Amino acid sequence: MNTKMNKxxxxxxxxxxxxxxxxxxxxxxxxxxxxxxxxxxxxxAITELLVYGGxxxxxxxxxxxxxxxxxxxxxxxxxxxxxGVFSLYALVKRFGKGKLVIPTILGATTLLADGIITPxxxxxSAVEGLEAIVPHLPTIPxxxxxxxxxxxxxxxxxxxxxxxxxxxxxxxxxxxLTLGVLQIVHHPDILKALNPMYGYRLLVEYxxxxxxxxxxxxxxxxxxxxxxxxxxxxxxxxxxxxxxxxIALVANYLGxxxxxxxxxxxxxxxxxxxxxxxPQWFLIIGIVIATLAAIIASQALxxxxxxxxxxxxSLNFWPRVALKNPTNLKGQIYIPSVxxxxxxxxxxxxxxxxxxxxxxxxxxxxxxxxxLMTTLLLSYYLVFIKKMKMxxxxxxxxxxSVIEISFFIANVVKIKERWMFLFFELFIFMVMYIWYYSRKxxxxxxxxxxxxxxxxxxxxLSEDDTIPKYSTHLIYLSKADKTYEIEEKIMKSxxxxxxxxADVYWFLHINRTNDPFTLNYEVVEIxxxxxxxxxxxxxFRVQPKVELYFKxxxxxxxxxxxxxxxxxxxxxxxxxAEPDFKxxxxxxxxxxxxxxxxxxxxxxxxxxxxxxxxxxxxxxxGLDKSDVEIENVPMIYSxxxxxxxxxKLN
Numbered sequence: 001m002n003t004k005m006n007k008x009x010x011x012x013x014x015x016x017x018x019x020x021x022x023x024x025x026x027x028x029x030x031x032x033x034x035x036x037x038x039x040x041x042x043x044x045a046i047t048e049l050l051v052y053g054g055x056x057x058x059x060x061x062x063x064x065x066x067x068x069x070x071x072x073x074x075x076x077x078x079x080x081x082x083x084g085v086f087s088l089y090a091l092v093k094r095f096g097k098g099k100l101v102i103p104t105i106l107g108a109t110t111l112l113a114d115g116i117i118t119p120x121x122x123x124x125s126a127v128e129g130l131e132a133i134v135p136h137l138p139t140i141p142x143x144x145x146x147x148x149x150x151x152x153x154x155x156x157x158x159x160x161x162x163x164x165x166x167x168x169x170x171x172x173x174x175x176x177l178t179l180g181v182l183q184i185v186h187h188p189d190i191l192k193a194l195n196p197m198y199g200y201r202l203l204v205e206y207x208x209x210x211x212x213x214x215x216x217x218x219x220x221x222x223x224x225x226x227x228x229x230x231x232x233x234x235x236x237x238x239x240x241x242x243x244x245x246x247i248a249l250v251a252n253y254l255g256x257x258x259x260x261x262x263x264x265x266x267x268x269x270x271x272x273x274x275x276x277x278x279p280q281w282f283l284i285i286g287i288v289i290a291t292l293a294a295i296i297a298s299q300a301l302x303x304x305x306x307x308x309x310x311x312x313x314s315l316n317f318w319p320r321v322a323l324k325n326p327t328n329l330k331g332q333i334y335i336p337s338v339x340x341x342x343x344x345x346x347x348x349x350x351x352x353x354x355x356x357x358x359x360x361x362x363x364x365x366x367x368x369x370x371x372l373m374t375t376l377l378l379s380y381y382l383v384f385i386k387k388m389k390m391x392x393x394x395x396x397x398x399x400x401s402v403i404e405i406s407f408f409i410a411n412v413v414k415i416k417e418r419w420m421f422l423f424f425e426l427f428i429f430m431v432m433y434i435w436y437y438s439r440k441x442x443x444x445x446x447x448x449x450x451x452x453x454x455x456x457x458x459x460x461l462s463e464d465d466t467i468p469k470y471s472t473h474l475i476y477l478s479k480a481d482k483t484y485e486i487e488e489k490i491m492k493s494x495x496x497x498x499x500x501x502a503d504v505y506w507f508l509h510i511n512r513t514n515d516p517f518t519l520n521y522e523v524v525e526i527x528x529x530x531x532x533x534x535x536x537x538x539x540f541r542v543q544p545k546v547e548l549y550f551k552x553x554x555x556x557x558x559x560x561x562x563x564x565x566x567x568x569x570x571x572x573x574x575x576x577a578e579p580d581f582k583x584x585x586x587x588x589x590x591x592x593x594x595x596x597x598x599x600x601x602x603x604x605x606x607x608x609x610x611x612x613x614x615x616x617x618x619x620x621x622g623l624d625k626s627d628v629e630i631e632n633v634p635m636i637y638s639x640x641x642x643x644x645x646x647x648k649l650n
Contacts, residue, residue, distance in 0.1 A: 023165035024229055028300040028301060031294050032220075052193040056199035065400075067242070074378055083228055095380050105429060107373030118363075120350040127143055127146070133283065147347065154306075165296045168296065216407075263276070316439050318432060321337045372408065435607065462530055471500070473554070473582065474494075476584050489586055500584075518538060523553070523562070551581070
């Protein structure tokens with residue numbers, strides 16, 4: 001059983017891959033023109049300083065944050081083609097000596113939390129354009145229906161979503177570019193707004209201008225999700241398409257600014273400049289296109305959330321949950337539990353906030369934290385892996401930190417608008433924190449022994465006819481990645497109380513590889529036909545159907561005469577054709593004898609509760625329930641040597 005399939009070509013640059021990149025990556029950042037200028041102007045008087053300054057801040061934010069930090073620098077920090085805060089952490093964790101765990105958890109938590117507000121604000125902003133045609137139209141049911149349809153569609157995979165949405169995004173960005181250019185041609189003076197001095201003056205001279213950064217920041221909120229979606233399309237496709245995307249975005253912002261400066265009204269009066277620059281005959285078409293683009297904005301966060309959770313599971317930051325790979329492409333992941341949580345959160349958001357204007361006030365706070373954490377991890381990558389000079393890294397770190405801390409301070413005032421989100425964020429943070437640190441405590445109890453030294457006893461037990469035979473083939477899943485090591489608890493399971501006699505003792509170690517379709521194994525016979533260790537190498541796209549693979553391995557070994565048992569090779573008899581395999585899964589439980597410190601005890605108790613809610617080993621490894629026995633082992637941290645007993649003699 002030695003199989004390897006070809007890698008996907010999705011990360012190669014082609015017309016199709018560029019189309020997929022447009023369809024998956026840019027939904028969030030691409031729909032920002034729907035609400036950014038409206039949020040900057042608000043109910044303020046329309047002045048040259050406000051409009052020019054706002055556009056200047058937007059342009060330079062897209063240049064420094066999105067283009068330079070994410071497109072140029074952060075996309076280079078890919079881990080086997082995957083992106084996101086966890087992939088970046090996996091690259092640099094060995095240099096941080098444990099200091100990077102909390103920043104990583106914070107970055108992932110805040111990005112996931114904002115995944116429940118990006119879809120409703122994008123879709124609501126688009127659908128609300130219908131109110132210009134049908135006043136008092138109830139938009140909430142329409143938004144909920146669109147979001148529900150999108151989440152249902154996730155099970156078919158983001159490849160299909162990309163091919164369907166790609167052409168729609170081409171139309172969307174072409175529309176942004178065309179509408180913007182038409183306004184710029186009539187009012188070319190708006191190009192002065194690209195001068196950074198207008199942005200500086202807005203922050204310094206305009207009354208309370210600094211706090212407008214909270215609205216400006218909305219133009220780049222999708223940059224972090226863009227990095228998380230790296231594995232879906234590849235950095236070359238993202239970098240090439242960004243050129244077109246940025247030109248279209250900037251042109252549209254300039255077009256909205258040109259209209260604002262020449263519309264002869266002092267106040268916006270509740271209008272959305274994005275829709276007002278459209279010709280009246282085009283309005284319905286524009287709303288339909290905007291709605292499709294808003295659906296793609298939701299997709300960017302959803303697919304990014306799937307990628308983050310998948311990486312969190314691999315790095316032991318999240319409990320094992322059911323994962324599905326709807327397509328044969330690397331990075332195409334569907335996680336039903338996360339999909340359900342995000343859908344419920346999005347529906348609650350639209351029911352709570354009612355409209356996009358209320359959501360704008362709460363949007364962006366979490367993403368500033370996520371960006372700050374990425375900046376911290378990125379600095380480790382540039383210093384220790386790219387070997388960049390400390391001086392250059394310090395300059396870049398200073399620039400990004402000043403920008404992001406400024407955005408963070410401007411967004412802090414939004415906490416009062418989003419206090420209910422804090423519970424959701426706290427929940428995600430605590431799950432990751434508990435799962436990561438309690439597993440480290442749990443691993444303290446994991447002791448290994450030399451398997452070679454145990455073989456004489458295993459051989460003696462196997463041949464002892466006074467002990468009833470437990471199974472022909474007895475299989476243990478082992479975490480020991482060293483060939484001649486095995487967990488002490490496995491040896492105790494075999495020998496303690498009622499010894500488990502078998503003809504063959506198998507110790508199976510599963511090794512996950514970076515190649516998507518690896519499926520092969522290595523066999524080490526510690527004792528001929530008696531004690532065998534198998535290393536099963538599985539690619540990340542291969543479902544861990546352990547029992548199926550194991551039976552195939554036994555069959556191949558027998559056919560090659562590498563395993564020559566004196567009985568039927570699979571343990572079947574003339575009375576029963578079923579093979580005689582028994583998998584033992586060892587599950588720990590907290591013993592009442594434990595005497596943990598308060599923090600450790602709380603972490604481990606929470607950990608075991610989470611384990612009950614996560615996928616069982618039996619389901620995770622594709623084992624037949626009839627061939628599995630669960631063995632509960634107490635977890636004891638109170639050695640008798642630490643217990644003093646005083647006997648009083650009379």
